[in-house]
Amino acid sequence: MSVAPPNEMPRFPDLAGASVFITGGGSGIGAALTRGLLLQGARVAFVQRSDAGAFCEQMRLETGTAPLFIPCDITDTGALRAAIAQAAAAHGPIGVLVNNAANDQRHTTLDLTETDWERLMAVNLKAYFFAIQAVIPGMRELGGGSIINFTSISYMIGNAGYPAYTTANAGINGMTRSLAREFGPERIRVNALAPGWVLTQKQLDTWVTPEALDAHLARQCLKETLAEGDIVGGTLFLASTASRMMTGQALVIDGGVAVSG
DSSP states (O other): OOOOOOSOOOOOGGGTTOEEEEETTTSHHHHHHHHHHHHTTOEEEEEESSOOHHHHHHHHHHHSOOOEEEEOOTTSHHHHHHHHHHHHHHHSSOSEEEEOOOOOOOOOTTTOOHHHHHHHHIIIIIHHHHHHHHHHHHHHHHTOEEEEEEOOTTTTTTOOSOHHHHHHHHHHHHHHHHHHHHHGGGTEEEEEEEEOOBOOHHHHHHTOOHHHHHHHHHHOSSOSOBOGGGGHHHHHHHHSGGGTTOOSOEEEESSSSSOOO
16 A cells, blocks of 8 residues: 655745756646746746646646646657757746656567667667756756756666666666766766656556566565655755755655665
């Protein structure tokens, strides 16, 4: 049985007024991140392919502020760059980038085609890099910034069943470390955040079975399932100057499956 995460998150005053850009910010974990950052007073823009008009209205009613939703397929690099430019024009240079959108579609090694490989890499790795490339000039203008790359514990624990996804996850961590080194002198921090199995509606509808969930919980130190809200606090911490001397790291929020360090 999962215990719902607290509705009241710690306050990070420096996030009030911050210009934040989130990929996939209208559903699943991304929607929880959008809500959490709006409640901090941030100016949030997000992209996703599906319509998010109803979600934006819900956020306006709940938080008093509607996020800026920009329809975009993040695998289209030109469209992604245009969306980031639109967000910066509306909210000011982006100080916090959250690369959250991903596709954990199950597949097998022997059946995966070259087209499938390229499609999964485009959403799970390529889009991260070019979103970062697009926000760097604005972060330089601001004198610093925070980039948060969502990865997964899947590659850390050697999960099978989606090798392109786990390969991209490992690549995200490598990219995070390299870019943290490259842009650290400009006070631009780059960290990764690795959730465990968060029971979003997509996961419940597509992948969760009682047997699989029981087996996963048996590996967790904390015997509760993860909800979207469990990921918000760690994201706020990485976005805020509370973590100002933290970069090139991977923050794991998984109930204690992948014990790092």
